[in-house]
Amino acid sequence: MPKILIIGDGQLARMLHTEAIELGLSLRVLANSPTESAAAICGDVILGDYHDEATVKAAATGVDVITFEHEHVPAHIIDNLIRDGYNVQPHGDALIHAQDKLVMRRALRNAGAPVPPFAPIDSTDDARAFWEAMDGAVCLKARTGGYDGKGVWFPDSLDELEQLVAEQLDHNTPLMAEKKVHLNRELSALIARSPRGEVRCWDIAETNQDGGVCRWAQAPAANVDAEKIETFATGIAETLDVTGVLAVELFDTDEGIFVNELAMRPHNTGHWTQNGATTSQFEQHLRAVANLPLGSTDMTCAHAVMANILGGDTTWDHDLGERIATVWRSYPDAKIHLYGKQHRPGRKLGHINLTGSDPIAVRADALAAAHYIAHGHWPA
Amino acid sequence: MPKILIIGDGQLARMLHTEAIELGLSLRVLANSPTESAAAICGDVILGDYHDEATVKAAATGVDVITFEHEHVPAHIIDNLIRDGYNVQPHGDALIHAQDKLVMRRALRNAGAPVPPFAPIDSTDDARAFWEAMDGAVCLKARTGGYDGKGVWFPDSLDELEQLVAEQLDHNTPLMAEKKVHLNRELSALIARSPRGEVRCWDIAETNQDGGVCRWAQAPAANVDAEKIETFATGIAETLDVTGVLAVELFDTDEGIFVNELAMRPHNTGHWTQNGATTSQFEQHLRAVANLPLGSTDMTCAHAVMANILGGDTTWDHDLGERIATVWRSYPDAKIHLYGKQHRPGRKLGHINLTGSDPIAVRADALAAAHYIAHGHWPA
Numbered sequence: 001m002p003k004i005l006i007i008g009d010g011q012l013a014r015m016l017h018t019e020a021i022e023l024g025l026s027l028r029v030l031a032n033s034p035t036e037s038a039a040a041i042c043g044d045v046i047l048g049d050y051h052d053e054a055t056v057k058a059a060a061t062g063v064d065v066i067t068f069e070h071e072h073v074p075a076h077i078i079d080n081l082i083r084d085g086y087n088v089q090p091h092g093d094a095l096i097h098a099q100d101k102l103v104m105r106r107a108l109r110n111a112g113a114p115v116p117p118f119a120p121i122d123s124t125d126d127a128r129a130f131w132e133a134m135d136g137a138v139c140l141k142a143r144t145g146g147y148d149g150k151g152v153w154f155p156d157s158l159d160e161l162e163q164l165v166a167e168q169l170d171h172n173t174p175l176m177a178e179k180k181v182h183l184n185r186e187l188s189a190l191i192a193r194s195p196r197g198e199v200r201c202w203d204i205a206e207t208n209q210d211g212g213v214c215r216w217a218q219a220p221a222a223n224v225d226a227e228k229i230e231t232f233a234t235g236i237a238e239t240l241d242v243t244g245v246l247a248v249e250l251f252d253t254d255e256g257i258f259v260n261e262l263a264m265r266p267h268n269t270g271h272w273t274q275n276g277a278t279t280s281q282f283e284q285h286l287r288a289v290a291n292l293p294l295g296s297t298d299m300t301c302a303h304a305v306m307a308n309i310l311g312g313d314t315t316w317d318h319d320l321g322e323r324i325a326t327v328w329r330s331y332p333d334a335k336i337h338l339y340g341k342q343h344r345p346g347r348k349l350g351h352i353n354l355t356g357s358d359p360i361a362v363r364a365d366a367l368a369a370a371h372y373i374a375h376g377h378w379p380a
Numbered sequence: 381m382p383k384i385l386i387i388g389d390g391q392l393a394r395m396l397h398t399e400a401i402e403l404g405l406s407l408r409v410l411a412n413s414p415t416e417s418a419a420a421i422c423g424d425v426i427l428g429d430y431h432d433e434a435t436v437k438a439a440a441t442g443v444d445v446i447t448f449e450h451e452h453v454p455a456h457i458i459d460n461l462i463r464d465g466y467n468v469q470p471h472g473d474a475l476i477h478a479q480d481k482l483v484m485r486r487a488l489r490n491a492g493a494p495v496p497p498f499a500p501i502d503s504t505d506d507a508r509a510f511w512e513a514m515d516g517a518v519c520l521k522a523r524t525g526g527y528d529g530k531g532v533w534f535p536d537s538l539d540e541l542e543q544l545v546a547e548q549l550d551h552n553t554p555l556m557a558e559k560k561v562h563l564n565r566e567l568s569a570l571i572a573r574s575p576r577g578e579v580r581c582w583d584i585a586e587t588n589q590d591g592g593v594c595r596w597a598q599a600p601a602a603n604v605d606a607e608k609i610e611t612f613a614t615g616i617a618e619t620l621d622v623t624g625v626l627a628v629e630l631f632d633t634d635e636g637i638f639v640n641e642l643a644m645r646p647h648n649t650g651h652w653t654q655n656g657a658t659t660s661q662f663e664q665h666l667r668a669v670a671n672l673p674l675g676s677t678d679m680t681c682a683h684a685v686m687a688n689i690l691g692g693d694t695t696w697d698h699d700l701g702e703r704i705a706t707v708w709r710s711y712p713d714a715k716i717h718l719y720g721k722q723h724r725p726g727r728k729l730g731h732i733n734l735t736g737s738d739p740i741a742v743r744a745d746a747l748a749a750a751h752y753i754a755h756g757h758w759p760a
Binding site: 001002014015017018021022023024026039040041042043045278279287290292293294295296298300301320321324325328329332333335336337338339340350 | 382422709
């Protein structure tokens with residue numbers, strides 16, 4: 001069976017690892033520290049910095065496939081790996097669209113996909129022009145490196161925008177801006193594609209973010225034209241030649257659906273597939289990057305909800321084991337996934353998956369269970 | 381979260397490990413060799429011999445719970461660990477019934493559970509007396525250490541029995557004999573019990589053995605009095621004070637149901653729970669030995685089948701990855717679990733779980749898929 005290198009040491013690499021073990025695939029993790037989420041539980045860990053080409057190449061020695069749990073590996077390293085004959089999935093020409101939001105917006109627009117109006121921001125003059133064109137409805141974004149709401153700003157005034165732009169350009173942060181749209185809700189289209197071109201789509205999920213951080217995801221989303229979205233997401237995967245899992249984050253607005261972000265890896269909004277679909281996004285990503293046939297994406301339940309366990313501000317009178325015991329006494333079918341991370345306010349520490357026949361009840365229960373584990377008390 | 385030591389390095393420890401990672405439980409493996417199934421994928425491996433008390437105690441330092449993937453740890457080591465304050469689950473007074481078939485038979489008979497006629501065999505005289513009493517329908521068993529059909533003999537004549545007994549007693553193998561019953565089929569009752577006395581039963585499975593080695597298991601078994609068997613299996617767990625998973629292997633005969641064997645750990649006949657039940661036997665075993673609330677054992681499908689991938693005699697023109705690809709092209713919803721073991725004829729290399737609505741078709745498909753991976757061609 002192929003040997004796979006995952007660049008990254010967080011919870012996505014951790015959950016890829018558990019699926020890899022069951023499949024008999026041999027996984028190696030390139031990690032910053034032996035105590036990180038994936039490094040702590042993997043038997044084949046290379047410690048080092050993924051910004052260093054020699055480190056990445058040393059880690060890649062003897063593996064059959066290199067893949068990622070994040071978009072932060074510098075593009076020139078990926079290009080050099082491919083030039084030197086390494087098998088990188090997804091390859092750099094695809095991954096650049098998940099790394100650079102401006103490149104992604106341009107490619108999507110060229111492919112005819114719906115994106116909000118946008119512009120590169122290389123000066124405060126650019127910022128002022130875009131602000132005026134958008135009538136002040138402006139979202140400023142770092143083109144690269146952002147995640148979980150980091151690198152995204154919603155200025156309330158032109159002064160604030162100009163100040164932000166000046167500061168960020170001083171820090172050499174490449175910027176773009178796009179029209180701030182009025183969201184009715186967010187959706188996520190999750191698909192997988194293999195190098196031989198096989199594609200599978202999971203059910204569309206409705207997702208909820210707070211401060212840029214995912215709170216919950218629920219599948220299937222109600223009242224969506226799933227066929228249209230799947231066709232559209234498949235088109236993006238094929239046009240950009242994506243391999244592995246592709247998450248297409250969507251804004252559902254009064255003006256229709258817009259693409260917000262692309263991620264070319266397992267995604268927080270797809271964790272529900274671990275307990276709600278025949279093939280999880282983690283298993284499917286491994287199958288896809290190894291160019292093995294893809295699995296069925298059929299749901300195994302009527303409704304599935306994932307609720308993130310986000311570190312709270314509270315301190316507890318009882319430990320994690322006791323909080324979990326309390327949750328399981330109330331919800332014996334709650335599937336608890338923990339990442340082995342130290343508590344920090346707002347940090348993603350784990351998630352709860354719950355399935356059932358009543359979509360409203362399932363979501364309320366999953367959120368209550370996740371809240372209890374994070375806070376040590378039930379939500380008000 | 382509690383730290384758990386698993387004594388054993390095979391596929392059961394491997395699959396306990398993947399569930400432990402998802403639960404955020406920290407697992408340590410006591411292994412014979414770093415290349416064994418569980419040792420190869422676990423980040424916290426202690427190498428050593430579980431027959432050596434000092435080794436086991438050193439491995440147990442700093443853990444909250446000690447548990448097992450087999451019954452072969454000497455009873456005196458377990459007793460000494462408990463005496464010294466270690467938390468061993470299941471404890472030695474329970475585990476002795478899975479270690480010594482004669483002790484188990486006596487306890488079951490005293491508890492009123494149905495067992496075939498049996499006797500200790502300490503001499504060829506004992507053997508001859510039992511042969512005559514049973515009219516030649518005799519199964520000879522090593523009291524301890526047997527598995528997968530090893531340590532079980534079906535002599536065709538009194539001469540053969542006497543010779544076997546003389547040989548085995550010469551090797552200091554403690555022996556017992558029981559009446560050879562005519563099987564209509566075999567069943568498996570899988571239950572879990574926690575130290576605080578919580579009990580959960582999964583659906584009864586029909587199982588199939590060939591030469592003492594499990595071929596397949598299917599849940600739910602047709603035409604069984606599930607309630608009666610569950611009551612009966614729960615009674616065994618409570619009487620023997622079992623903690624963790626208990627597998628009660630049953631013979632279904634014209635004279636009724638008899639208990640064949642007990643295993644106090646996840647069991648091959650329960651692998652279907654990984655993809656066919658809300659809580660797998662591996663997750664449940666960890667929850668039980670850590671004294672956490674037990675999970676729902678509801679099935680998530682109409683029918684679930686597990687088929688073992690047993691090493692064949694053939695050599696292949698193509699590699700494992702290609703055989704898996706072929707299986708997945710035919711069965712995209714087949715859940716393949718591989719143990720990372722080198723091929724050897726007859727060896728358990730992995731298993732396939734398949735679920736569906738037609739029990740006959742699901743079993744045929746699972747067996748075909750497992751056969752293909754083992755042999756490189758479809759069954760005739």
